[in-house]
Amino acid sequence: MYLQDIDKLEKARERVIDAIAQNMNLYGVTPSVGRLWGLMYFHDAPMTLDEMKLELGMSKTSMSTSVRSLMDLKMVDKVWKKGERKDLYQVEEDWYQTFIDFFTIKWRNGIALNVSAIEKSMVEINALIMDESVSEEVKVAAKSDIEKLTDALDYYYWLNRLVDSFESHEIFTFIPKK
Template sequence: MIKNNTQIANAIEEIKNNAILNLAKLIKLYGLTPSEARLFSMMFLENVPMTLDDMSKSLGMSKTSMSTGIHGLLDAQMVEETWKKGIRKDLYKTEDNLYKSFANTFIKGWLSEIEKNQKIFYKILNDINSILLQCNDKNIKTSLSNYVQKIEYIIQFYNWLEQIFKEMASKAEKQ
């Protein structure tokens, strides 16, 4: 069935919106806001450097929202500023390697949280052990010893998570 140009344009627009929406669902899991995820998805799929005005027009959002979103994506190392002769406005393009984007945001975020929590649980373990050395009450010692086992298990879990995310980061760098 032959369609007119308006119908074709509408079909293309619907396909693009569907692609942006569904990629944004994944990208949002990287810890980005929904608008940052949509912005990245649109820029990634369009695959051309864009100004804030271009982004605003494409997503139907304010230039201020685009500026906020692009700064979040710059911080996450998912976009970079670029230059093109004859264009005075700032241009931005996405990191085209989704593996690297994943490593830059999601994996690094997890590794940071893991490290922070490992330090906390090691401190808790040291605090409990200090109390155990000073305490003579058998019931308290038994209770704290059980608690130590749980804390050590948590630390073991964090060490396992850290190893997995470091392996993921290593594999992402090779892609």
């Protein structure tokens, strides 16, 4: 009976881990990294790369790369334990903070990329508008583009403030955790 209970527990956990891996894949994180995070989430103690390797059947190099990805997303931390010589890793168990860290990193990168492209394009388009040799037809189209890009910048400035509200936890004033 005991083994059947453990098997049921493992199947229930596996279902959640699979869902996590699929969900993270939607946001550009490989399923194997998602599976690793799920495995670590259900593990009650920090894990070494060797333990992760045994559990997932992946190479130590893959585990190291996956852990580094999770650390970059602030979803996993390296922890210290007295007497332990190997590096230990533990998941951030606060799902709210995990969401905030994951998405704000992605959003900040996206905002920076788009704002840079828009600002560079606006300089080039404004130069066209100021150039007397450019046809009136092109100038009209360029002015229309400037308006569109100004609206886009307004959006990205708003998105930046939204990200700020997540990082400061001000968002929870408007949308409480519970």
